Amino acid sequence: MSYYVTTPIYYVNAEPHLGHAYSTIAADILARHMRQRGEDVFFLTGTDEHGEPVELPAEREGIPPQELADRNAPRFQEMGERIGASNDFFIRTSDPRHAAKVAEVMQRVYDNGHVYEGIYEGWYCPRCADFKTERELGPGNTCPIHEIPLEREREENWFFRLSAFEDDLKRLYAERPGFVVPHYRRNEALSFIEQGLDDVSLSRPRLKWGMVLPWDQSQRMYVWFDALLNYYTALSFAREGEDLTKRYWPANRHVLGKDILKFHAVIWPALLLAAGIEPPRGMVIHGFLLMGEKKMSKSLGNVLDPFEAIERFGSDALRFYCFREVSFGQDGAISAAGFEARYETELANDWGNLVSRTLAMVERYRDGVVPEADADPALEAGEDGLAGIDERVSELLDRIELTQALEEIWARVRRLNRYVEETRPWDLARAGDDERLDQVLYGLAEGIRVLALALHAYMPATTDRLLEALGEPERGLAAFGSRPGGASIERIPPLFPKLEAVA
Numbered sequence: 001m002s003y004y005v006t007t008p009i010y011y012v013n014a015e016p017h018l019g020h021a022y023s024t025i026a027a028d029i030l031a032r033h034m035r036q037r038g039e040d041v042f043f044l045t046g047t048d049e050h051g052e053p054v055e056l057p058a059e060r061e062g063i064p065p066q067e068l069a070d071r072n073a074p075r076f077q078e079m080g081e082r083i084g085a086s087n088d089f090f091i092r093t094s095d096p097r098h099a100a101k102v103a104e105v106m107q108r109v110y111d112n113g114h115v116y117e118g119i120y121e122g123w124y125c126p127r128c129a130d131f132k133t134e135r136e137l138g139p140g141n142t143c144p145i146h147e148i149p150l151e152r153e154r155e156e157n158w159f160f161r162l163s164a165f166e167d168d169l170k171r172l173y174a175e176r177p178g179f180v181v182p183h184y185r186r187n188e189a190l191s192f193i194e195q196g197l198d199d200v201s202l203s204r205p206r207l208k209w210g211m212v213l214p215w216d217q218s219q220r221m222y223v224w225f226d227a228l229l230n231y232y233t234a235l236s237f238a239r240e241g242e243d244l245t246k247r248y249w250p251a252n253r254h255v256l257g258k259d260i261l262k263f264h265a266v267i268w269p270a271l272l273l274a275a276g277i278e279p280p281r282g283m284v285i286h287g288f289l290l291m292g293e294k295k296m297s298k299s300l301g302n303v304l305d306p307f308e309a310i311e312r313f314g315s316d317a318l319r320f321y322c323f324r325e326v327s328f329g330q331d332g333a334i335s336a337a338g339f340e341a342r343y344e345t346e347l348a349n350d351w352g353n354l355v356s357r358t359l360a361m362v363e364r365y366r367d368g369v370v371p372e373a374d375a376d377p378a379l380e381a382g383e384d385g386l387a388g389i390d391e392r393v394s395e396l397l398d399r400i401e402l403t404q405a406l407e408e409i410w411a412r413v414r415r416l417n418r419y420v421e422e423t424r425p426w427d428l429a430r431a432g433d434d435e436r437l438d439q440v441l442y443g444l445a446e447g448i449r450v451l452a453l454a455l456h457a458y459m460p461a462t463t464d465r466l467l468e469a470l471g472e473p474e475r476g477l478a479a480f481g482s483r484p485g486g487a488s489i490e491r492i493p494p495l496f497p498k499l500e501a502v503a
């Protein structure tokens with residue numbers, strides 16, 4: 001089966017920051033997990049390069065907007081590489097192939113009679129690239145997000161007949177309870193639809209940096225329309241000489257932050273219906289990571305700079321922290337001190353130590369070969385047993401419970417640590433209880449192999465190193481089923497060196 005997952009495309013007017021990285025990592029976890037399940041995955045990310053959010057800063061610098069876009073887009077590509085994103089394509093909306101496809105789709109919307117010309121008057125925020133309704137206005141006609149005074153605009157616009165899709169959208173939400181997750185974001189989007197939809201401006205005469213309407217060369221499209229369409233257009237040119245649209249559309253999951261819910265959960269499906277294209281199957285809305293700095297960390301100072309954290313601790317540590325610390329979907333506080341605390345207690349101690357001890361004991365007591373033994377039922381059974389962990393993780397990730405799935409895996413990490421303390425392999429070695437020692441070492445080696453596979457979507461770099469050391473070439477979940485002993489293992493340096501060693 002095919003599985004198509006996307007991130008939002010990021011405005012090229014800013015530097016990449018943790019918020020961008022967070023969306024990308026979430027989509028990457030889903031993409032990697034689905035590949036592990038053997039699905040035919042396509043993972044898209046990219047940059048949003050049109051509209052006033054790019055035009056205005058370029059103007060201030062006295063350079064053409066394309067130059068600003070060309071300068072900043074590579075920073076977002078580089079961000080993806082640094083956080084370990086496994087995207088299959090990176091779309092830039094200033095790509096002429098995107099423009100051609102957008103024109104084709106918008107022409108269909110026009111031909112189907114879903115646009116009309118009219119006068120628009122309202123309060124406009126150039127930084128949001130959007131008009132605000134009376135309900136949304138801040139005090140003194142300001143933008144509630146940017147806290148800047150808004151401009152009163154009156155002009156001829158083309159309008160998209162959003163109001164005509166009210167019933168279709170209600171039906172879509174009724175037929176697909178999981179169209180928007182988590183459910184509280186679904187309720188938010190649905191109540192917006194139920195309040196009644198107004199038509200929305202599609203184009204403006206005075207935009208300079210944007211795509212012209214195919215049927216009216218005097219107007220340019222709001223950036224939102226061309227941006228949303230990236231999810232669809234990319235498939236037509238992501239692979240040279242091949243159109244992937246049939247293979248991957250409709251998208252399975254758009255991953256996005258709660259601030260752009262309305263555009264994605266209301267306007268986007270309506271626009272697709274207007275063009276006669278099937279809406280996406282679903283979308284995943286995440287909250288914000290809030291910098292709640294209280295105390296200073298040992299080595300990262302006061303503010304968690306994601307790229308500094310990656311430099312010192314590796315991308316896996318950051319990937320782990322973001323999804324461990326804040327329950328995915330909700331807003332939550334993060335900090336440099338919190339990052340280091342989790343790094344030390346969970347990555348270096350719980351997991352890193354378990355791995356080092358297991359590899360060391362297999363080397364010391366069994367010359368680096370995992371002994372042949374039967375699985376210890378004590379490790380398999382129970383709430384935090386290893387049996388069925390792959391199904392449990394899959395089930396949770398299908399429901400987009402990224403934090404809960406990680407917690408389930410971590411419960412097994414703690415279980416294996418307890419097992420070491422309970423069985424005391426060093427005493428078994430001293431007492432010459434070879435049969436029991438074989439069983440314990442086999443159980444531990446199998447345990448870390450299975451947990452490395454389960455953690456692979458979250459922490460691809462370090463689990464690759466570990467699985468290689470364990471002589472496990474597979475990454476798929478099919479490899480979960482227990483492996484007989486006999487594999488030669490290798491000692492490797494600590495996956496997550498202690499804080500003092502890093503700082």
Ligand SMILES: [Zn+2]
Binds near residue numbers: 143145146
């Ligand atoms: Zn604004």
